[in-house]
Amino acid sequence: MYSIVVENIYMLVIVTLISVLQNTFFALKVEKECRSVISNPAAFERVSCANRNCMDSYPTFLAVMWCAGLCLSQAPASFAGVIYLVVRQKYFVGYMGQTSQSTPGYLFGKRVLFFLFLMCIVGIFNYLLVRFCSSDYKEYVETITSAVCSSPTPLGQGVSHNGTNNLYVF
Amino acid sequence: MYSIVVENIYMLVIVTLISVLQNTFFALKVEKECRSVISNPAAFERVSCANRNCMDSYPTFLAVMWCAGLCLSQAPASFAGVIYLVVRQKYFVGYMGQTSQSTPGYLFGKRVLFFLFLMCIVGIFNYLLVRFCSSDYKEYVETITSAVCSSPTPLGQGVSHNGTNNLYVF
């Protein structure tokens, strides 16, 4: 059971570890500016605000990534997570280097989070379809598809007279 | 293994997705007020503070809800999670509309979090009871209960003379 669990989440764990490294990088930047707050209060204010914005959306990101990875598939979720981390790094660096009043705003990585959110929706919808509609809706879909494909067309009326008629039914 | 995992957490995932949607709503409000911070700094201060209070307790809420859902049962945990989200929405809206100095305070949803916390405690206690006291304490409880119920009362002395005596033992 141990290896089964790890097999399904190890990519997510790796992305989580990378994000923890990034958090540590952000925190060290804040720590560094915190010591020189007297000489440069504006820089401390900027880096503190950037760190706070990143930390505010961090639980949301973790929750969506893990839900998407558990419900649907871990590989695309981890890939989207890596892209989110790249976007966050660019946001943080851009926020720090901003000397004018205009800052990059509060939100970032909206598209990546939206993609992960959609993955969760699809995974949940898939599960509910499997459970409540029918326990074997894939077989139904295949049956319907094959029935439609092999339905006797006007050009093939003579086909239905042979002994393989039950092949169309099942 | 895939569907077993999803079967036990899909309600929690749905509540998590709803909370993510709510977070996005809060963040969009902050983003909107952030652009008009020059004209109305008090409104920005209020919505930013409300968002920060909500985000501060968000990891706590997620941790307690998922622990309660995993340890005991997902249905009541999800229901309590939905109630917490409703309380949070009312808190946020009430904080934004507050024009006087008195704000609704820092904490909210205490009772819901306490309920989820109690669910975790019960789940852990149940597990530890099953594991350490006895691996089959339910059978013990049933045996004791049936023994008490079927003990020969003074009115039923003649019952214990027949051949079904071992029925009382097991």
Place this chain on the structure above:
Amino acid sequence: MYSIVVENIYMLVIVTLISVLQNTFFALKVEKECRSVISNPAAFERVSCANRNCMDSYPTFLAVMWCAGLCLSQAPASFAGVIYLVVRQKYFVGYMGQTSQSTPGYLFGKRVLFFLFLMCIVGIFNYLLVRFCSSDYKEYVETITSAVCSSPTPLGQGVSHNGTNNLYVF
């Protein structure tokens, strides 16, 4: 499947519950100072800042502890989590009692988080080694070790002439 899952995470759940209790303690302190903000704004500022620093690193701590517990082993991860909570408590109390300008800084518990991070790395590395290098690398390691240990040294040349030669091979 229910009890198997709980068996592997119940210590982590207990540590999470203790951290939730601590969060509630912090929040109650903030709530209390929030009401007397007019009379003592400096104390409110300190306790609010200490609470925010603790909350900023809380998701990181939870993520690392759960990853370490799931990937490697729950007992050392839970123990490190308890130590982190003790460090956090000391940090919070020390921050509140600080009356001078010098505060204890932004970061705390770096060593505990680093230890948990290393546990995650070891767990992931172990899993990848098992999966990609070979499915039974433990047997290989044992074979190599026994082969090295039982290799005929110049002092034991006569040993290899008896019939137990295949014992050295396998």
